[in-house]
Amino acid sequence: MATLAVILTQPPYGNQSASEGIEFALASTNYGHECSVFFVGTGVLQLMSNQQPTEQKNHAKQLKVMPLYDIDHCYACAVSLLKHNVSVDSAAIDIQPLTPEELSNTLANFDHTVTF
Structure with missing residues (x-):
């Protein structure tokens, strides 16, 4: 089973990229991928x-x-x-915050990375 990192970098509204990223992550599991989601930059606004x-x-x-x-x-x-x-504490879902170094190290462990 391939591991997949989906990186969400866009704010939640204003364009379709954020929504497409979430839908991609959800759909990827239907094809047997082990998926993790990363919120970076203005993508963290999706967590509100x-x-x-x-x-x-x-x-x-x-x-x-x-x-x-x-x-x-x-x-x-x-x-x-x-x-x-x-x-x-106020995020819509449980998330683990990572420093930039931890983020880079964690992403290096995935087979594939997709950015939205």
């Missing part, structure tokens, strides 16, 4: 639990179904969390 979009899918709700698809490992860049004032 108080989202109330009017015309797009609610990313927080999409993220909460990831365990149903066997996506159990979610990580976030600690620097990005601080920069965008997103707290681990």
Whole structure:
């Protein structure tokens, strides 16, 4: 089984990239891939639990179904969390913050990496 890292770098709204990244991660498990999700840069804004979009899918709700698809490992860049004032405790899902060095080392362990 191949391991897959999906890196989400886009804010939740404004374009389809963030939504497509989540959908890609969810779909990848249907093909036998072991998937983990990484939130980097403005992608950490997807973790905010108080989202109330009017015309797009609610990313927080999409993220909460990831365990149903066997996506159990979610990580976030600690620097990005601080920069965008997103707290681990208030995130919509359980995440493990990683320093840039830890992030790089963790990503090196995956067979494939896809960035959205």
